[in-house]
Amino acid sequence: xxxxxxxxxxxxxxxxxxxxxxxxxxxxxxxxxxxxxxxxxxxxxxxxxxxxxxxxxxxxxxxxxxxxxxxxxxxxxxxxxxxxxxxxxxxxxxxxxxxxxxxxxxxxxxxxxxxxxxxxxxxxxxxxxxxxxxxxxxxxxxxxxxxxxxxxxxxxxxxxxxxxxxxxxxxxxxxxxxxxxxxxxxxxxxxxxxxxxxxxxxxxxxxxxxxxxxxxxxxxxxxxxxxxxxxxxxxxxxxxxxxxxxxxxxxxxxxxxxxxxxxxxxxxxxxxxxxxxxxxxxxxxxxxxxxxxxxxxxxxxxxxxxxxxxxxxxxxxxxxxxxxxxxxxxxx
Numbered sequence: 001x002x003x004x005x006x007x008x009x010x011x012x013x014x015x016x017x018x019x020x021x022x023x024x025x026x027x028x029x030x031x032x033x034x035x036x037x038x039x040x041x042x043x044x045x046x047x048x049x050x051x052x053x054x055x056x057x058x059x060x061x062x063x064x065x066x067x068x069x070x071x072x073x074x075x076x077x078x079x080x081x082x083x084x085x086x087x088x089x090x091x092x093x094x095x096x097x098x099x100x101x102x103x104x105x106x107x108x109x110x111x112x113x114x115x116x117x118x119x120x121x122x123x124x125x126x127x128x129x130x131x132x133x134x135x136x137x138x139x140x141x142x143x144x145x146x147x148x149x150x151x152x153x154x155x156x157x158x159x160x161x162x163x164x165x166x167x168x169x170x171x172x173x174x175x176x177x178x179x180x181x182x183x184x185x186x187x188x189x190x191x192x193x194x195x196x197x198x199x200x201x202x203x204x205x206x207x208x209x210x211x212x213x214x215x216x217x218x219x220x221x222x223x224x225x226x227x228x229x230x231x232x233x234x235x236x237x238x239x240x241x242x243x244x245x246x247x248x249x250x251x252x253x254x255x256x257x258x259x260x261x262x263x264x265x266x267x268x269x270x271x272x273x274x275x276x277x278x279x280x281x282x283x284x285x286x287x288x289x290x291x292x293x294x295x296x297x298x299x300x301x302x303x304x305x306x307x308x309x310x311x312x313x314x315x316x317x318x319x320x321x322x323x324x325x326x327x328x329x330x331x332x
Contacts, residue, residue, distance in 0.1 A: 031080075044315045045058040046313060048108060054303065054305060058100075102154050194217060196214050198214070250297065252301040296316055
């Protein structure tokens with residue numbers, strides 16, 4: 001993750017968004033923000049961490065001048081993002097940070113992963129407190145969370161480098177399961193290639209999540225691979241070329257408009273966010289298609305304002321965030 005972020009330093013950002021209308025509704029760019037506490041944003045996620053029926057926005061970022069790596073939780077209040085909590089400084093040598101929610105049957109926690117440690121924070125009273133800390137069994141790179149086995153508690157799905165090759169990094173997927181107050185290695189995949197982004201969610205509505213990874217060389221167009229937990233292993237269900245120009249550095253699985261069915265959203269270096277529906281033979285582009293200028297780092301989907309419709313949250317570097325809002329009316 002870190003080399004990709006550093007490579008984006010030289011990109012000049014003037015974020016300009018044009019939105020295309022999709023069948024059955026449309027998304028519009030409703031909110032833009034710059035000037036975060038961070039010089040560089042590393043990732044974005046959304047989850048209801050305080051059980052108020054509204055998702056919080058979870059950002060991880062880095063300040064190189066101040067030698068700081070931390071996460072923030074922001075809530076949506078009166079049409080703007082308001083800081084609710086900032087983590088301690090988690091800077092390490094060759095530091096990186098992943099900030100992911102961990103959904104449990106009775107609530108959701110925040111997991112912060114550095115190269116060497118994991119820490120779990122929980123909403124207690126008016127703030128967040130660390131409840132668990134432990135060593136990481138490997139340095140994580142890309143990551144996501146989902147309930148792979150249908151037991152009601154998320155697993156963490158992470159990528160890790162096995163070796164460097166002339167065409168990039170050879171990585172595999174490694175799943176951590178949470179039990180008895182600690183994470184432990186659950187299963188690992190065979191080598192899959194150079195993972196650039198990933199997302200997980202229940203694409204076929206069977207109560208268990210699938211994992212989608214985007215693989216590729218440098219910034220060239222890549223490939224989607226879809227995995228599912230089956231018979232104690234991560235089984236590859238399908239692979240297909242990504243019908244986008246450039247690398248897709250942002251993936252999110254969420255609900256399109258007010259639908260209950262989930263879809264995959266992908267943000268590429270070509271300046272497009274495309275929605276894909278999961279079909280029997282793979283992903284099919286269904287829209288909406290959103291155009292933007294910038295270099296995407298992360299994409300998230302969540303209901304920040306509690307109206308029942310999920311927003312799309314796009315993070316560009318150095319530190320620009322844009323929220324797309326569905327304007328479709330919700331059917332009673």
